[in-house]
Amino acid sequence: MGAQGDQDMTGAARFVISVDAMGGDEGPAAVVAGMALSARKNPRIGFILHGPGDTLGPLVAKRRELAGRVTLRDAPEVVSMTDKPAHVVRHGQGSSMWSALESVRAGEATVCVSCGNTGALMLMSVIRLRKLPGIYRPAIAVMWPSQNPQQHNIMLDGGADIRADAKDLMQYALMGASYARNGFGLKCPRIGLLNVGTEEHKGRAELREAHDLIAANAASADFEFVGFVEGRDLPGTRCDVIVTDGFTGNVALKTGEGIANLITDLLREAFAYTPLSRLAALLAYTSLRRVKKRVDPRRANGGVFLGLNGTVVKSHGAADATGVSSAIKLAFDLAQSGFTEKLANRVASATPLDITGNGGEDARHDTGDDNHGDLAP
Amino acid sequence: MGAQGDQDMTGAARFVISVDAMGGDEGPAAVVAGMALSARKNPRIGFILHGPGDTLGPLVAKRRELAGRVTLRDAPEVVSMTDKPAHVVRHGQGSSMWSALESVRAGEATVCVSCGNTGALMLMSVIRLRKLPGIYRPAIAVMWPSQNPQQHNIMLDGGADIRADAKDLMQYALMGASYARNGFGLKCPRIGLLNVGTEEHKGRAELREAHDLIAANAASADFEFVGFVEGRDLPGTRCDVIVTDGFTGNVALKTGEGIANLITDLLREAFAYTPLSRLAALLAYTSLRRVKKRVDPRRANGGVFLGLNGTVVKSHGAADATGVSSAIKLAFDLAQSGFTEKLANRVASATPLDITGNGGEDARHDTGDDNHGDLAP
Incomplete structure (x- = not known):
């Protein structure tokens, strides 16, 4: 249940959002409540939910709206708001954040939603999803x-x-x-x-x-x-x-x-x-x-990471169910429009600014390099 | 009338504020109206008012509260909001802004109030009043x-x-x-x-x-x-x-x-x-x-320039009479407290950061110079 390309009961395509349940100030209960709000309004959303299975299982089971629409991925570790990004990237492979990005990387979902530590999420997104060719700073x-x-x-x-x-x-x-x-x-x-x-x-x-x-x-x-x-x-x-x-x-x-x-x-x-x-x-x-x-x-909730191979919606760390639901709606709209x-x-x-031709991943464009406006190769 | 050290009718010391009438979006009428508001509330304020005499004379004459409390200084030129600061400093000697600062420089007033172009006012203040010893950026x-x-x-x-x-x-x-x-x-x-x-x-x-x-x-x-x-x-x-x-x-x-x-x-x-x-x-x-x-x-109106030999209150460019009066009140409070x-x-x-001993006017302190906390000479 929940893989990209599934259909809802009316036969319309269902879009799967990969959700990191952990790391927000309000904890996983607020995230699951936000998913339930979105699921009630929109029959075309499916979820892959990442976090400690023994915590998430009961939370999801309590929400009738989510029945049959959530795939759980057990990821026992949590990235906290005070973790340094570099440490998280080295040691965070078992975290819900890493797992949520993996679903996008693997093509199971096109958009990921997380309320977690912004710095860690951005650094991890850059490393797992990689920057678009030609982009130096997402x-x-x-x-x-x-x-x-x-x-x-x-x-x-x-x-x-x-x-x-x-x-x-x-x-x-x-x-x-x-x-x-x-x-x-x-x-x-x-x-x-x-x-x-x-x-x-x-x-x-x-x-x-x-x-x-x-x-x-x-x-x-x-x-x-x-x-x-x-x-x-x-x-x-x-x-x-x-x-x-x-x-x-x-x-x-x-x-x-x-x-x-x-x-x-x-x-x-x-x-x-x-x-x-x-x-x-x-x-x-x-x-x-x-x-x-x-x-x-909370209603304009959800910053969007631009410049990556995949879309990541960063919800406010203090988001409650309304905030999470708003971020999920944004994720759905972007997934549906083929925005990435x-x-x-x-x-x-x-922007063919990267004249070294190596895809822009590591090539720092020099500030003194003055080929702006030169859009043809 | 209006020189520093004058007294009001009760014998209390009167503090003279130097006011630039020109350069605000609302024009000199709003500035004079603001002065009148302040004069009504506070018998211990006197003014030196700078700007085109033929414009200001009638405006002041209309306000009974200002009778006998304003010295006019004719300064026909006006610094506009779009003038470049460097141009103003080279060519602004006949301006109301320059004249208003001169009253502070000459010791006729300890505080100057202006609604004009911030960049020009700051540059002119630095040049006419000079920076405090040891201060590089006011x-x-x-x-x-x-x-x-x-x-x-x-x-x-x-x-x-x-x-x-x-x-x-x-x-x-x-x-x-x-x-x-x-x-x-x-x-x-x-x-x-x-x-x-x-x-x-x-x-x-x-x-x-x-x-x-x-x-x-x-x-x-x-x-x-x-x-x-x-x-x-x-x-x-x-x-x-x-x-x-x-x-x-x-x-x-x-x-x-x-x-x-x-x-x-x-x-x-x-x-x-x-x-x-x-x-x-x-x-x-x-x-x-x-x-x-x-x-x-408008009520918290009045930025204060800190780090100069003299105090300058920059009122909001769009200040109306309430805003100007609020800036004048701040100027009065600072003059009275001996803040400068x-x-x-x-x-x-x-902050004996300037170890070259030339008064700090031109000596750029090096960012690499690491004598912080070393407060004794």
Whole structure:
């Protein structure tokens, strides 16, 4: 049960998601609850679930929605949030994370979902799935709430690598554009490059170089480049995809979370302040819930690792059942759209930056190498 | 009227603030309105106001609160938001910004307030006021709303310089601690260093070096070092002062603004959605206002330039009268507390990093120079 290409009772194709049950703050019960939520909504999802069999068996057995739709893979070891990535890669072969990636590597599933340690998951993904030819730094694409018609913007890198040079940023633009096209159905996504001002003379030297590189690739890669954007444009309407290095992206992401949490706390206190405000809170309940739903990080949950031979959805470490279910929905949508193959084709046709011809796995492209815009071989 | 050391009608000392009327998005009328708000609340403020005399004269004359408390300095030229800093410094001698700084340089006022172009204001401040001995990179300290007892956290650098090495970050910690002690009355402020994770092995090499440098200075400089913090701690309660480079700080600041604006917009829409939600909005008006006041960037308005011979308060470019008045209040508090001298003493006694002895104006301290913690000469 659960192999790729299976069918559900109506005969439609079933897509199998490989799920790492362990490593999240809420433990495997939240992951299994999230799977049950998704299974109830979508009859076309199947699962391979990885973790300690004696823990997972009873959890799955309790959920009627999951009957006959889950293959269990016993993997007794767990990667913890405090494990160093390099240690995990050397010693993590018995872990649920490793096992979950193996299912993608073996072609049993096209997408893997994990709530675990981001650094370890990225390093393990790179080693097991390998980078796409021509890609030096894979990236994590994350979503921001926005007032754009699609209700979300994409930002990358959300924290896969604390460094990114001009060419990495240009590849992030290409990968982000591809994700926006497939994930949001945007024909010509608007791409912005994150900086401290919108004037072209501002910012670090590598950003000015990246600006010119991205501009040179916009037409051939079917996106619109809006130039430099600022922090306020991450949840704004000036563009659909924001490109930045993983350090800045990660700080911005957690800052946004922090401000959203502060405002939620302050609203809660304000509405508990007087009897009148408590009455208002009752009447406003639906309105407040609507806003919370829009900015709730759990609903936009799931960073996607881009630039690998296979797709990995990294769910928030603190994800509860709603968050896990949201990550599974994203994984399903991407599996169904054949996103991995489309992205690979886009990168292959648009960025022959690796002029050494060894597949880009180890060849560091030199920052001084100035063949940007030179898209023909 | 208006010279330092004047007295108000009760005989108490009056503090003179030097105000640049030009360069803000809302124009000089908003600046004069902000001055009037401050003058009404505080009889101990006097002003020297810089800008085109024929524009400012009538604006001041309309405000009864300002009668007899404003000295006008005619400066016909205006630094615009799009002027390049280097150009402004070469050609800006006739500008209101230059004139406003001259009043501080000449000792007529101890604090200057401007809404203008940040880059130009910082460069001009460095050239006219000069850096404190031993300081290589001055910083902009900005405020974040938080649930700490003082209701705000301090972050620096908010965007004075896009670069900062380990020693700059250590000096930011010292300056931020001094600001928190004088501005918030915190005896032993808690300092955090912004990174992508709280584990000590994470982040860029210069951040790990800065971590050790700051830790080595904590005891002698009377602050508690909490180690690495994340974006969510900027508006959080883990520390009172957050240290980061000006690129990351500026992106985080604008990201926080963007998220706050998005939530405000979504709340407005949600409360206009149905008749019931409109009624709830009426009842919740006071509660919502209370929250808005807490997170309103205009109320925490005013970044402070630290590390100069003189204090400069940079108000938000989009500041309205409330924002300008808030920046003036901050300027007054700092002038009254003798903050500039206290900070200079703290830096002089705690950071003899400049071992060349030429006053630190041009001596770049080498990143490899490892005499941290070596506080005695």
